[in-house]
Amino acid sequence: MKAIACYLGQMLVFAWASSLCLAGSTPSISTIFQLGTAGSWLDDLRGPSLKWRVAARVPDAVLFNGLTKWNNTSVLVADSAKGVIWKVDIETGASSIALSDPTMTIPTNASIQVGVNGVKVSDGFVYYTSTARQIFCRVPVDSSAAPTGPVEVVASGFPQDDFVIFPDGTAYVATNALNTIVKVTADGTVSLVAGSLGSLPLASDTDCQFGRTARDSNVLYVTTAGGTSDPVNGTLVVPAAVMAVELAGCES
Ligand SMILES: *[C@@H]1O[C@H](CO)[C@@H](O)[C@H](O)[C@H]1NC(C)=O
Ligand SMILES: *[C@@H]1O[C@H](CO)[C@@H](O)[C@H](O)[C@H]1NC(C)=O
Ligand SMILES: *[C@@H]1O[C@H](CO)[C@@H](O)[C@H](O)[C@H]1NC(C)=O
Ligand SMILES: *[C@@H]1O[C@H](CO)[C@@H](O)[C@H](O)[C@H]1NC(C)=O
Numbered sequence: 001m002k003a004i005a006c007y008l009g010q011m012l013v014f015a016w017a018s019s020l021c022l023a024g025s026t027p028s029i030s031t032i033f034q035l036g037t038a039g040s041w042l043d044d045l046r047g048p049s050l051k052w053r054v055a056a057r058v059p060d061a062v063l064f065n066g067l068t069k070w071n072n073t074s075v076l077v078a079d080s081a082k083g084v085i086w087k088v089d090i091e092t093g094a095s096s097i098a099l100s101d102p103t104m105t106i107p108t109n110a111s112i113q114v115g116v117n118g119v120k121v122s123d124g125f126v127y128y129t130s131t132a133r134q135i136f137c138r139v140p141v142d143s144s145a146a147p148t149g150p151v152e153v154v155a156s157g158f159p160q161d162d163f164v165i166f167p168d169g170t171a172y173v174a175t176n177a178l179n180t181i182v183k184v185t186a187d188g189t190v191s192l193v194a195g196s197l198g199s200l201p202l203a204s205d206t207d208c209q210f211g212r213t214a215r216d217s218n219v220l221y222v223t224t225a226g227g228t229s230d231p232v233n234g235t236l237v238v239p240a241a242v243m244a245v246e247l248a249g250c251e252s
Contacts (some may be wrong), residue, residue, distance in 0.1 A: 008184060017136055021111075031068065034054075048076060050171055055093065056095055061095075062079055062081035063079060063080045064080075065077075065114070065116070065117050066078040067080070068121055068126070069121070070121060073092075074087055074090065076098060076099075076119050076145060078118065078119045078132070080081070080115050080117055080135060080141075081115065083105030083106060084100040084116070085099040085116060086098065087144075087145050098145040099126060099139065099141070099146075101139070101147075102138050103130055103133060103135060104128065106131055107132060111132075112131055112210040115130055116128050116129070117131045118160075118161065118163045120164070123139055125138040125166055126140060126145065127154075127163075127171065129163060129173065130160075131160055131161065134160060135155070136153070136154045136155045136163070136171065136173060137151050137152060137153050138154055143229065154176075154184060155184045158190065159175045159178050160176075161173070161207060162208070164200045166209050168186060170184070170185050171183070171184045172206050173186075174206055174223075176204050176225075176230070178197055179200075179202045179205065180200060181220065182194065183195040193220075198233055200227070200236060201243055203224055203226050203227035203236070204226060204228060204230055205223065205243075207222070208223070209221050216244075217245050219245065220244075220246075220247055221242055221243070221244055222242070223241075224242075224243060226238040226240045228240070
């Protein structure tokens with residue numbers, strides 16, 4: 001897969017009437033977790049029917065957020081309150097903290113109480129956004145997801161929620177309060193892909209993912225919260241939605 005950019009337009013795919021408890025998922029494992037009041041857990045939604053089981057309970061976790069596949073039996077999950085990344089075995093339920101770093105924590109004077117948020121694995125690195133610190137980072141890891149080198153801040157200085165990453169290190173990041181998707185290249189260059197501060201389609205966008213078929217591999221699906229926490233232009237709130245943002249391969 002190659003990074004592409006050139007915004008053509010967007011359309012509404014789905015809109016929700018009520019709030020979501022889904023905060024992270026990964027297509028290949030189809031493990032989805034909910035934010036529980038009695039601790040954090042991972043729900044496993046694999047299989048043809050929507051029959052789910054609790055895949056793991058992690059009593060010491062505080063606020064599970066972004067999630068990604070680590071290998072066929074484990075996932076990495078960002079804990080936005082504790083400021084760590086957990087490794088959770090979805091077969092055995094075993095869990096441990098794989099990565100912790102000051103860049104993942106919430107600074108004492110932060111206005112947003114969300115630390116490490118999105119997490120992805122690409123080419124020997126774990127990439128993550130850290131929302132309160134407005135940084136996009138990466139750290140090299142070994143085969144057990146332990147760090148093998150220092151954390152590198154790839155890009156900083158703008159609101160960041162979850163993201164999608166390509167093997168070459170190019171990321172598309174949902175900027176939530178800015179109502180945009182930006183592209184971050186491996187050298188840290190940040191450019192606008194879609195949306196704008198005063199527009200509704202990507203209001204409070206929280207995450208994005210490219211289509212997985214030949215027909216929609218140029219489509220970036222974007223989840224939004226509709227401006228619930230940051231109304232557009234101060235007052236405008238719309239239903240949460242999945243938007244399809246069509247991009248063209250007009251940039252190599
Ligand atoms: C992971 O699972 C896939 C699909 O079942 C399989 O093809 C692959 O060999 C597995 N990989 C490892 C490392 O076990
Ligand atoms: C928080 O404190 C740090 C260190 O003192 C400072 O650099 C930063 O500007 C502060 N941020 C806010 C939002 O006040
Ligand atoms: C996945 O990774 C964990 C820890 O890094 C390891 O214990 C486990 O055996 C791995 N599973 C597979 C299927 O490779
Ligand atoms: C938000 O305000 C700007 C500036 O006044 C305006 O151009 C834009 O149309 C407004 N957005 C919406 C959704 O009304």
